[in-house]
Amino acid sequence: MSRINHFLDSLDAQDMAAIAPRLERVTLKRDDVLTEAGAPVTHVHLPIDCILSVVTVMLDGAQIESRTIGRESGYGLLHALGSRIAYETMLVQVPGDAWRIATAELQAAAAKSPALTRAIVQHAQASQVQAARAAACNALHPAERRLCRWLLLTQDRLDSDLVPLTQEHLSIMLGVQRTTVTGIATQLQSRGAIRYSRGRIRILDRGALETCACECYAAIQDTVRRVLED
Incomplete structure (x- = not known):
């Protein structure tokens, strides 16, 4: 039976039987902080239809997203094999x-x-x-192309045209001011790619987003596929 998380669905029957009694299905709210940098990682979280954001917080409070995690993986997997201490904040x-x-x-x-x-x-x-690619992408590619990449990855994870995101999350993801987010979203809306209103984006033309997105969207998809099929 599929559990709609690719890690769990990849396990053989024996391994699934070993951990199934210990799995708990939880409902996560937007902005819930599940792990903070420096704290122990007590649980592994395996998304079904939520998306987790892993961010690095600077001394002045500035935040930048290093990666997002959806149903293709989970947060805390490596902590189960090594150090339990979190070096990032996960929300x-x-x-x-x-x-x-x-x-x-x-x-x-x-x-x-x-x-x-x-x-x-x-x-x-x-x-x-994704984290390694995002580091290069954030340094080399303009914010509009990075936003299109993120929207495509999000749609793949949610199987939905509706992306429920706030300006704050988008600005953290892109590492830009909220006014910049508004400007980029307005431009994409004027081209018919999305419909944008506070707290949500509806994807209207996926092809337009694929044309706009940087090379990193296809690179991430291809590399992840090869890693998991190896």
């Missing part, structure tokens, strides 16, 4: 449901199963691919 960007399991319980199951350990590493790698 809920798009509300929805997720599976949750105690980090210690996933670690105990992985210690008995090389196949489960491999699945953990592969899906953690899939998440890190």
Whole structure:
């Protein structure tokens, strides 16, 4: 039975049976902070229809998003195999449901199963691919192309034309001021690619977003696919 999370759906029957009794389905609200930098990661979160945002917070309070995590992976997977201390802050960007399991319980199951350990590493790698690409993308590509990339990735994860995002989240994601976000969204709306209003974006023309997006959208999709199929 599919659990609508690619990590869980990749497990064989034996490994799934080992962790299934320890899985808890939780509903996450927008802006919920699930882990803070420097704190222990007590649980692994595996999105179903929510999206998690991993951000780095500077001393002056400025924030920049390093990656987002949807149903293709989870947050805390590597913490189950190594250090439990978080080096980033993880919050809920798009509300929805997720599976949750105690980090210690996933670690105990992985210690008995090389196949489960491999699945953990592969899906953690899939998440890190996005982080590495995002670092280069943030430095080299204009905000409009990066926003189009993000909208495409979000639509893939939600299977919905509606993207429920605030200006604040968009500005953190792009590393720009809210006024810049408004300007970019207005331009995309004038070209018929999206409909934008406070707190939500509706994708009207996916093809237009694919044309506008930087090369990183296709690169992320292709690399993640190869990592998980290896």
